[in-house]
Amino acid sequence: MxxxxxxxxxxxxxxxxxxxxxxxxxxxxxxxxxxxxxxxQRWVLWLPVAFGAGVSLYFGLMREPDRWIGLAACGVCAALLLVLRRRFALFGAVMVLLMMAAGFMVAQGHSARVEAPVLTRMVTGAVVTGRVMAVERRPGATRITVREPTVSRLPPEQTPAMLRIRLPDRHAAPDPGSVVRLRATLLPPQAPAEPGAFDFQRRAWFMGLGGTGFATGAVELVEAPPVTGWQVVAVAFERARGAIAERVAATIGDPVEARVTTALLNGEQFGIPDETLEDFRNSGLAHLLSISGLHVGIAAGILFYVVRALLALVPFIALRWPIKKIAALFGILSALAYTLLVGAPLPTVRSVLMTGMVMGAIMLDRHPLSMRLVAFAGLVTIAMDPEGMLGPSFQMSFAAVVALIAALERGSPRLAEWRNEAGWFLRSLLYVGGILLTSVVATLATLPFSLFHFQQIAFYGVLSNLIAIPITSFWVMPWSLIVYALMPFGLEAPALIAMNWGDRAVIWTAEFFGRLPGASLTMPAMPMEGFAVLVLGGIWLCIWTRRWRWLGLLPILAGLASPALVTRPDVLVSGDGAVMAVRLADGRLSASGKTGGRVVETWRERDGERAAADPWPAAGGWSEGGRSLNCDALGCLYRGGGRTVALPRLPDALDEDCGAADAVVTAAVARRCRAGVVIDRWALRHEGAHALWLTEAGVEVETVRGIRGDRPWTGGR
Structure with missing residues (x-):
């Protein structure tokens, strides 16, 4: 061959x-x-992502790690960087690991730094004495925040550093800064309503809030030294918020419009009726009621342009001083003052930081809108409040900003060409189109986070924002600055009335779009795995500039589809066993009582259901689609998936139920129960809320403790 x-x-x-x-x-x-x-040049943008991944890794652990682990991981990665400094690819990989270790260490250190006593049990009839640092005026009641309290039935080492107590409306609200004494029932921060639901205990831990409660007696004022240090500023702004609310109520007659105006001026939205809040949520305008980056940016931007215009009118100053940089400094100061006036909530603090960076870039002659600036802002804000990264405010605000800057990077060159060649009419169309494009991009960017946290999509959000945001930007917020300027002199009434005209238009927009048929869609809760995949896809899509960025659409679509793959529980039990619910044949939940409070509402929202089903009958029951519920004076039996769950109301039914049911769920103590699955008082106290799935293979159980593990905010260490 x-x-x-x-x-x-x-x-x-x-x-x-x-x-x-x-x-x-x-x-x-x-x-x-x-x-x-x-x-x-874009690889560096992944470093804040790695930092956030390290924070997520810390919060995802089932047990609190040893305090040396984060520091040791950072040390090892730093040593590897020195060794691999000449090998670019390995150097970059280790840098990512170093940022992950740094995020882990920062979250761990922040958790240790805020550590304070937290109530672990109900305390009744306690006499609480402490200084009032915040007053929240709500319909029918007032809620006060008391710092450094003394509690008669708790030793000092077990007394929380901060308590939040609800006062009946018949008692006058105390002034901020005053020291009060009252008798109250105190409760630990509420645990999640079901496995995977919002964890208020964790949020309270990082807020320094060690307990909540309600007053059972009159409020007495106690003679005490005046506030000192930073508390002087906090009390002054708290009193200013109260004065603003009173002035608005005295000027604007309509209570709904007055509450909305108050929310935009001092950040208090507690008194807005539930129906109005629902309209704002369904229309996609809820973000206008929460003081956020939009409001802070508008306030800083208005003062920036006003100061710059006034300085430009004086030739001596305009020709000799850097008026643009001076105006940027005023913009920073206005954003800071506005934040303090609305109570300095964490979302607003993050917005001030972002606004400050934009104004700082102007002062340093740098481009104010860039992805690197956003990445740096994200890194700093996560370091300031690691736990806040897990909340909807941080995620939605940064998602909107990152998506808008990514869109700006792609489209700004072509838009600049069109603007330079266009006349006034085409420029007007481009301006309107820019607002529309901004609304579309921001809505699409925040939609996945709305689904994950609130299980809701507002279909008319783009249209409603197209109307409401210009009204807020060009009418409401400018008048609000005038209100602030005139209020010290008692001349704010005309400006308040003018501002309220814009608020009325925004409320009308929310009502119109929020009440249209199909205004919003609710969906079952998105699984954490689907959400993580979706977020990584979105980051991939926004960071890269080449065509491979479109690969990010695949995980985004997979994440959006993930709720369809989740089977919701057949039986849900609250952490104290006071409320239970079973699933009907049509997929809705039927609760054990007529009212279940926030717990049942959370179950319904995570189910993606708007209306609750009828509660369990006192006697009798129903049978449909292979599921049935039968109740009598002793309790109920629920059947589904070929399994039987006993839900006894009285301990007398336990003996019979334990021998006949696959699972027994009771708020009593069930000793020597022979059922395959037994959930009683001790299991609920130790494991928290339970979720049960009934299948032919058996009864699957998931608990809050099984999801969260033992962490400082759960009572574990």
């Missing part, structure tokens, strides 16, 4: 196949290397 023949046979043999495979790998590797080199 000739050499050519041998060559042809080898090309078809295993060696030839291996060569083609090596060639394909080489080709793919070369293309990926070219893409990586083309995106060279």
């Amino acid at each position: 000739t050499a050519a023949g041998w060559s042809g046979e080898e090309s078809e043999g295993p060696a030839g196949a291996g060569g083609r495979w090596r060639g394909l790998r080489f080709h793919i590797g070369r293309r990926l290397a070219a893409l990586a080199e083309a995106e060279g």
Whole structure:
């Protein structure tokens, strides 16, 4: 056989196949290397993502790690960087690991720094004495925040640093800064209503809130030294918020409009009726009621342009001083003052930081809107409040900003060409189109987070924002600044009335779009795995600039589809066993009582249901679609999936139920119960709320403790 023949046979043999495979790998590797080199300036944007991943890793642990672990991980990664400083690819990989370790260490350190006593049991008839630092005026009641309290039935080492207590409306609200004494029932911060639900205990831990409660007696004022230090500023702004609320109520007659105006001026939205809040949520305008980056940015921007325009009117100043930088400084100061006036909630603090960076970039002659600036702002804000990264405010605000800047990077060159060549009419259309595009991008960017946290989509959000945001930006917020300026002189009434005209238009917009048929859609809760995949896809899509960024759409679509793959529990039990619910044949939940408070509402929201089903009958029951519920004076029996769950109301029914049911759920103590699954008072106290799935294979159980583990905010260490 000739050499050519041998060559042809080898090309078809295993060696030839291996060569083609090596060639394909080489080709793919070369293309990926070219893409990586083309995106060279964008790689640094992944460092804040890695930092956030380290924070998420800390909060995802089932047990509190040893305090040396985060620091040790950072030390090891830093040493590896020195060793691998000449090998670019490995250096970059270790840098990512270093940022993850740093995020883990910062979250761990922040948790240790805020550690304070937390109530672990109900305390009744306690006499509480402490200084009032915040007053929340709500319909029918007032809620006060008391710092450094003394509690008659608790030793000092077990007394929380801060308590939040609800006062009946018949008692006058105390002034901020005053020291009060009252008798109250105190409760630990509420645990999640079901496995995977919002964890208020964790949020309270990082807020320093060690308990909540309600007053059972009159409030007495106690003589005490005046406030000192930073508390002077906090009390002054708290009193200013109260004065603003009183002035608005005295000027604006309609209570709903007055409450909305108050919310925009001092950040208090507690008194807005539930129906109005629902309209704002269904229309996609709820963000206008929460003081956020939009409001802070508008306030800073207005003062920036006003100061710059006034300084430009004086030739001596305009020709000699850097008026743009001076105006940026005023913008920073106005954002800071506005934040203090609305109570400095964490979302607003983050917005001030972002606004300050934008104004600082102007002062340093840098481009104020860039992805690197946002990345740095995200890094700083996560370091300031690691736990806040897990909340909807942080996620939705940064998602909107990142998506808008990514869209700006893609479209600004072409828009600039159109604007330069356009006349006044086309420029007006471009302006309107810009507002519309901004609303669309921001709505699409925040939609996944709305689904994950609130299980809701507002279909008319783009249209409603297209109307409401310009009204807020160009009418409501400018008048609000005038109100602030006139209020110290008692001349704010005309400005308040003018501001209220804009508020009335925003309320009308919310009512119109929020009450349209199909205004919003509710969906079952998105699983954490689907949410994580979706977020990574969104980050991939926004960070890269080449065509491979479109690969991010695949995990985004997978995450959006993930709720359809989740089976909701057949039986839910609250952490104290006071409320239970079973699933009907139509998929809705039927609760054990007529009212279940916030717990049942949370179950319904995570189910994606708007209306609650009828409660359990006192006697009798129903049977449909392979599911049934039968009740009598002793309790109820629920059947589904070929399994039976006993839900006894009285301990007398336990003996019979334990021998006949696959699972027994009771708020009493069930000793020596023979059922396969037994959930009683001790299990609820130790494990928290329970969720049960009934299948032919058996009864599957998931608990709050099984999801959260033992962490400082759960009572574990």
